[in-house]
Amino acid sequence: GLLGNKGWTPAWREPAPKAEYDAIIIGGGGHGLSTAYYLAKNHGLRNIAVLEKGYLGGGNVGRNTTIVRANYFLKGNQEFYSHSLKLWEGLEAELNYNVMHSQRGLINLFHSDGQRDAFARRGNSMINQGDDAILLDREGVREHLPYLDFEQTRFPIYGGLLHPRGGTARHDAVAWGYARGADRLGVDLIQNCEVTGIDIENGKVVGVQTSRGAIKAKKVGIVVAGRSSQVAAMAGMRLPIESHILQAFVTEGLKPVIHHVISFGMGHFYMSQSDKGGLVFGGDLDFYASYAARGNLPMVEHVMEAGMTLMPMIGRAKVLRSWGGIMDMSPDGSPIIDKTHIDGLYLDCGWNYGGFKAVPASGWCMAHLMATDQSHEVARRFRLDRFRTGHLLDEEGTGSQHN
Numbered sequence: 001g002l003l004g005n006k007g008w009t010p011a012w013r014e015p016a017p018k019a020e021y022d023a024i025i026i027g028g029g030g031h032g033l034s035t036a037y038y039l040a041k042n043h044g045l046r047n048i049a050v051l052e053k054g055y056l057g058g059g060n061v062g063r064n065t066t067i068v069r070a071n072y073f074l075k076g077n078q079e080f081y082s083h084s085l086k087l088w089e090g091l092e093a094e095l096n097y098n099v100m101h102s103q104r105g106l107i108n109l110f111h112s113d114g115q116r117d118a119f120a121r122r123g124n125s126m127i128n129q130g131d132d133a134i135l136l137d138r139e140g141v142r143e144h145l146p147y148l149d150f151e152q153t154r155f156p157i158y159g160g161l162l163h164p165r166g167g168t169a170r171h172d173a174v175a176w177g178y179a180r181g182a183d184r185l186g187v188d189l190i191q192n193c194e195v196t197g198i199d200i201e202n203g204k205v206v207g208v209q210t211s212r213g214a215i216k217a218k219k220v221g222i223v224v225a226g227r228s229s230q231v232a233a234m235a236g237m238r239l240p241i242e243s244h245i246l247q248a249f250v251t252e253g254l255k256p257v258i259h260h261v262i263s264f265g266m267g268h269f270y271m272s273q274s275d276k277g278g279l280v281f282g283g284d285l286d287f288y289a290s291y292a293a294r295g296n297l298p299m300v301e302h303v304m305e306a307g308m309t310l311m312p313m314i315g316r317a318k319v320l321r322s323w324g325g326i327m328d329m330s331p332d333g334s335p336i337i338d339k340t341h342i343d344g345l346y347l348d349c350g351w352n353y354g355g356f357k358a359v360p361a362s363g364w365c366m367a368h369l370m371a372t373d374q375s376h377e378v379a380r381r382f383r384l385d386r387f388r389t390g391h392l393l394d395e396e397g398t399g400s401q402h403n
């Protein structure tokens with residue numbers, strides 16, 4: 001900036017689409033870009049394109065509240081998110097890009113004996129998986145988070161589950177880092193290229209129709225987050241996905257005051273402080289299905305109330321901005337990384353509120369699936385047919401955190 005932006009080179013090329021690719025990824029969000037990167041890096045494919053209808057990173061990957069954690073309880077989720085956190089821990093070196101991964105510690109608060117039991121079990125199962133967890137009592141929480149309202153009696157703070165390796169990362173930088181890495185491996189990143197149709201012949205995918213013409217492909221991955229139902233419908237599929245809006249908020253910049261990521265156990269509210277000083281926070285979904293990337297006022301009120309209940313001091317901070325993103329909600333809250341009934345057509349979706357932390361492992365596993373036609377071992381329970389067979393992964397039913 002001080003040099004007047006002179007002499008900067010673009011971080012990736014702007015290629016025109018070729019007539020044919022070995023693999024096409026639809027969607028240039030975190031998951032699509034990491035899938036392309038690992039397809040090239042781990043599996044040696046080079047003739048790959050990512051087709052993005054807008055600009056890279058303009059979807060949820062640039063709209064989330066950036067929480068990265070591996071504190072899942074259920075087998076199936078645990079090993080996947082554990083793998084993802086390990087990839088996060090090496091990501092800056094892998095991509096040679098500063099994604100500002102900050103393992104500042106995440107504290108999930110509990111407010112009853114029953115919730116304490118659930119968190120104790122969760123902590124034990126995290127430790128069994130090889131991740132870290134420390135059960136804090138009320139005084140332990142007070143040492144870390146002295147500014148919480150410990151006097152309020154409606155939702156008394158009993159303690160918290162500390163996940164020291166949990167934290168945050170700079171979301172846009174994750175998209176940019178994977179984009180640059182994929183581009184350097186020869187992947188064509190094609191922006192302003194909306195997929196409008198999926199071409200199928202004799203039960204096999206043969207290409208896509210786009211706003212920039214038809215492109216042939218041997219394999220196609222649908223990695224479009226909140227638009228999954230719409231894009232899968234182009235292949236005649238009806239997904240078990242509903243799209244809802246999740247809002248987030250940021251205040252004016254303040255001096256460092258909140259050193260952890262905190263989540264309230266009795267209402268939908270969680271918060272961290274960005275490196276610029278803004279308090280970044282959010283809550284639950286707007287409950288109606290929608291494709292409008294903006295939320296509504298009742299949820300704003302709900303989030304503010306929950307925040308003020310937990311830490312009244314934030315009432316002094318001025319909210320600068322709020323925004324919304326379109327979430328691909330699956331019925332059991334867990335994702336899908338699977339083949340479809342159409343040969344060569346693969347699906348990566350259902351990330352709900354929590355797909356940012358999954359970006360590295362989702363790309364890793366989706367690339368493995370697309371390259372080998374086999375599920376990766378840490379993603380083998382993310383099957384599309386579990387909603388027919390009943391092998392659900394209902395993490396929320398075990399008292400989990402959302403984001």
Ligand code: FAD
Binds near residue numbers: 028057061195358
């Ligand atoms: P996106 O970035 O949305 O990428 C999908 C891309 O597909 C988009 O760029 C879109 O333009 C493109 N696309 C769609 N249709 C087409 C088409 N027809 N042709 C071509 N391209 C198409 N997760 C966490 O782990 N931690 C959090 O703290 C967290 N907080 C969140 C807070 C908010 C407010 C929101 C909205 C989400 C949050 N999430 C969080 C969830 C996380 O952001 C998402 O699960 C994740 O980003 C989704 O995957 P993605 O990055 O690939 O999606």
